[in-house]
Each structure stands twice: as C-alpha cells, then as structure tokens.
Amino acid sequence: MTIVIDGAIKRGLGAASSIIKLQLKHFESEYPPIARVHGGTINVQLVRPLRVNTPSFTSEPIRWHPNPNAPPERFSFLEILFECPSGAPRRDAWIYIPHNSPHHPNLFIAEVLAEKIEGVQPDMACRIHINHPHHQSKVIIV
Numbered sequence: 001m002t003i004v005i006d007g008a009i010k011r012g013l014g015a016a017s018s019i020i021k022l023q024l025k026h027f028e029s030e031y032p033p034i035a036r037v038h039g040g041t042i043n044v045q046l047v048r049p050l051r052v053n054t055p056s057f058t059s060e061p062i063r064w065h066p067n068p069n070a071p072p073e074r075f076s077f078l079e080i081l082f083e084c085p086s087g088a089p090r091r092d093a094w095i096y097i098p099h100n101s102p103h104h105p106n107l108f109i110a111e112v113l114a115e116k117i118e119g120v121q122p123d124m125a126c127r128i129h130i131n132h133p134h135h136q137s138k139v140i141i142v
Contacts, residue, residue, distance in 0.1 A: 002131045007044040007110070009084070009124040020096075020113070023075070026062045031077060034094060034113065041096055041111040042084070044126060049107035049139045052078050052097060054132070074099040081129035082114050090129060091115065107139060 021039045028035040056079040061072035075098050082093035093114035103109060110128060 005046050005048050005128045007046045007126050010043045010045045011122045012043045023064045026064050030059050031057045037113040038116040044110045046108050051107050084126040086125040086127050
C-alpha cells in the first residue's frame, strides 16, 4: 500500500551540494540506482513526521570526507516517487539519510535525491509517495 506525504520545498544551507558530490562516487559503487541523481538534495518540509526504520539500502561505513581523521559514515536510502511540484508526473527518487547528520532526528524534514528538476523553488508544494511496508501513528519523541 502506498502512502503519500505532502510537503513543501525548503531552502537549505547549500552544504549538501558540495558534500553530495564527494559522496556520490561511493554511493554509485555500493548502490548503482543512485548513479543518475543530481549532485544536491531537495529539502522537503513534511506535513507529517516520517521515520525510516527499514530503508531500501544502507551502505557500509564510508570514508568519504577529505579529512583523513573524519570517522566513516553510513548512509541509507529509501526509494520513493517524488511529485514536484504537486500535480507533476512522479519521478524516481530517494530519501537520503546520512546517519551522522545533526538533522537526522528531525522527522519533519526529508532530504530527497533525484535527477535534476527544473524550476524547484522554496515553498513549492510537493508530494512524496512511498510504496514500502509502513505503520502510521502519532509520534512523540522525548
């Protein structure tokens, strides 16, 4: 059963564009479907919280950072269909989950990797379609 979560595009800090470019070569070798994505993420503010416990793929620890003392990091990806803007044709995409990210605990933000989408702007309505076994509940985190 597919679940659809509405959201809106949010402006990021721009850091993901340079970071993703460093990480993509590692992702492509471990998870080939990710090879065709654009070198940046699309930040989506979700109207409902989303916690991904069973991603489509999780990497081995990767030493991607140019600093040799940086610890390795795992990354997970959840296959989705992304509708951006709302009403547009759905396209293959992935929710990108860097395990060491300080944003990881925010259940109302999804970082989406997809092919280049022209015209994406802050506050643009979009939808994430997830065809993956799931449970729905209200989430309280303390």
